[in-house]
Amino acid sequence: MNIEKYTYLQERFLPRLTSAEVKAMDKDDALLILPVGATEQHGPHLPAYTDAILVESMINESFKHLDSDENIWVLPTLPYGKSNEHMDRPGTFTLSSDTLKSLLIDICRSAHKNGFKRLALFNGHGGNLDTLKLIARDVRIETGIMIFIVHIGALDVPEDVVTKEEMLLGIHAGDYETSLMLHDSPKWVKEDLLVKETPNLLEKSDFLRFQSGNLAWTIDDVSESGVVGDATIATREKGAQLYKKQGKQLSDIFLDIKNFDSDSLI
Ligand SMILES: [Zn+2]
Numbered sequence: 001m002n003i004e005k006y007t008y009l010q011e012r013f014l015p016r017l018t019s020a021e022v023k024a025m026d027k028d029d030a031l032l033i034l035p036v037g038a039t040e041q042h043g044p045h046l047p048a049y050t051d052a053i054l055v056e057s058m059i060n061e062s063f064k065h066l067d068s069d070e071n072i073w074v075l076p077t078l079p080y081g082k083s084n085e086h087m088d089r090p091g092t093f094t095l096s097s098d099t100l101k102s103l104l105i106d107i108c109r110s111a112h113k114n115g116f117k118r119l120a121l122f123n124g125h126g127g128n129l130d131t132l133k134l135i136a137r138d139v140r141i142e143t144g145i146m147i148f149i150v151h152i153g154a155l156d157v158p159e160d161v162v163t164k165e166e167m168l169l170g171i172h173a174g175d176y177e178t179s180l181m182l183h184d185s186p187k188w189v190k191e192d193l194l195v196k197e198t199p200n201l202l203e204k205s206d207f208l209r210f211q212s213g214n215l216a217w218t219i220d221d222v223s224e225s226g227v228v229g230d231a232t233i234a235t236r237e238k239g240a241q242l243y244k245k246q247g248k249q250l251s252d253i254f255l256d257i258k259n260f261d262s263d264s265l266i
Helices: 007-011 019-024 050-063 097-113 126-143 164-169 175-184 236-258
Strands: 031-036 072-074 118-123 146-151
Touching: 007 050, 031 050, 031 097, 031 236, 050 118, 050 175, 050 236, 097 118, 097 126, 118 126, 118 236, 126 146, 146 236, 164 175, 175 236
Parallel strands: 031 072, 031 118, 118 146
Antiparallel strands: none
């Protein structure tokens, strides 16, 4: 974590507190957030650490919209994920789904042991989603803690910022991720190496769309460059608009989760 850079996140970084401070915290009213990233190839122009950077920067952005006394806290980012669809490309360091599952369950159990009642998994890598969903209900049943999954890819993207077609096809290191990185971490982007590469999936069938999850693809199936999308149209300004819009939406989601009471449903 770039703790010096993300000043809003820094104030809510749980491990900066002492054991006594965590003990004294009102857990009934608290939301704990675990950012989940990945370390995987992101084409010729983005760093392998992109997904971990994006979850932290988006959380930091969301905290700009929260009152300073809001009882919301963040754990250290999990910098590895299940990235076996990229494992044949250098720069990728993947966990197996079993390892990710065990890691997440252990962290969730610790959150419960600490007394927290609500834990949001803020995920930056689509390949982690199935495993997150798998553990969430098991942990809920085992510990009683409420687990919520918030995926960066499910936040709203204005069509006048990134086109609908690009959002359907540009799932990896395309316009969306590159624009965010150009705004947040421009020195980490190789702007002379931006590429466009999109598979012809949309012409096949709706059933095969990436978002359906029906196709167990690997990067070699869909891209030579490692990019799936159009990074050549990414701009720093688009990134600023995305952070503004999605940061606000994410803060609203965190507040909804924090105020959620499972006993109020029936
Ligand atoms: Zn990514």
